[in-house]
Amino acid sequence: MSDDPFPQSPAQPVSGRPTARTAAVIPAAGRGVRLGPGAPKALRTLGGTPMLIHAVRAMADSRAVSLVVVVAPPEGAAEVRTLLDAHALPDRTEFVVVPGGESRQESVKLGLAALPPGFDIVLVHDAARPLVPVDTVDAVVEAVRDGAPAVVPALPLADTVKQVEPAAVPGEPEPVVATPDRSLLRAVQTPQGFDRATLVRAHETVTDNVTDDASMVEQLGLAVVTVPGHEEAFKVTRPLDLVLAEAVLARRRLNDGF
Numbered sequence: 001m002s003d004d005p006f007p008q009s010p011a012q013p014v015s016g017r018p019t020a021r022t023a024a025v026i027p028a029a030g031r032g033v034r035l036g037p038g039a040p041k042a043l044r045t046l047g048g049t050p051m052l053i054h055a056v057r058a059m060a061d062s063r064a065v066s067l068v069v070v071v072a073p074p075e076g077a078a079e080v081r082t083l084l085d086a087h088a089l090p091d092r093t094e095f096v097v098v099p100g101g102e103s104r105q106e107s108v109k110l111g112l113a114a115l116p117p118g119f120d121i122v123l124v125h126d127a128a129r130p131l132v133p134v135d136t137v138d139a140v141v142e143a144v145r146d147g148a149p150a151v152v153p154a155l156p157l158a159d160t161v162k163q164v165e166p167a168a169v170p171g172e173p174e175p176v177v178a179t180p181d182r183s184l185l186r187a188v189q190t191p192q193g194f195d196r197a198t199l200v201r202a203h204e205t206v207t208d209n210v211t212d213d214a215s216m217v218e219q220l221g222l223a224v225v226t227v228p229g230h231e232e233a234f235k236v237t238r239p240l241d242l243v244l245a246e247a248v249l250a251r252r253r254l255n256d257g258f
């Protein structure tokens, strides 16, 4: 048997290959400005465990995922490596840590560059979405295995959305210019799943600043499809999200009996 933990798989399309190997890239290099002062967001704790470790577990708990690339805060790569070694994570999963960049987009690109050959499906998952259920992860992988080049978990909106003319002075009233049909809008989450070659091409081609990876694939003119998202896959962005995340975790622990 080969000693190479990342053996090359033959170059062929992902579609129709139920065993295509899957890696997850976790951008975790953000500061968490909207959460308020403190350590980088991914290193702040939830139920006593760093948010990043919850996100890593969420990926590693999927039997499809055999490699996780963590994109660490630029000065925090050694700390992240220590954290990964200190927490019980599935043995069948390999972990790679790389320092991140100035933006989420740059961090994902750095994570992609660290991917060894042999992984033809790539998930990109925010460290800031620590509680995504494994069923959502698996649904994304399955849709890519079924042939979609890009897949996003998505939920309908609960609020009515207005398009506005941004105020010249922050805090001033903003004129509303339109009310988009809510039934056609979705809030998208992560993990977003991709045929690896498509995601690499998107990151090499698109130079505009974007807030998610799927929009880069859209810019290539390729199809992006949705699978059902999950309300517990919400992003921890502001302080109230942390309160909700603690409550969800406490409920899970109660249900699991520990």
Ligand SMILES: Nc1ccn([C@@H]2O[C@H](COP(=O)(O)OP(=O)(O)OP(=O)(O)O)[C@@H](O)[C@H]2O)c(=O)n1
Binding pocket: 026, 027, 028, 029, 030, 031, 032, 033, 034, 035, 041, 042, 071, 100, 101, 102, 103, 104, 105, 107, 108, 125, 126, 127, 128, 129, 235, 236, 237
């Ligand atoms: N330079 C950056 C910025 C963000 N991220 C990651 O991208 C994910 C989604 O970003 P967001 O929630 O906006 O995180 P922050 O950028 O940390 O938040 P803020 O904008 O409030 O500072 C997070 O897991 C974050 O760590 C990253 O890897 N590198």
Ligand SMILES: C[C@](O)(CO)[C@H](O)COP(=O)(O)O
Binding pocket: 104, 126, 187, 188, 189, 190, 211, 212, 213, 235, 237
């Ligand atoms: C990728 C993402 O989580 C999908 O909803 C989101 O776009 C990240 O945006 P942010 O501005 O970095 O929070």
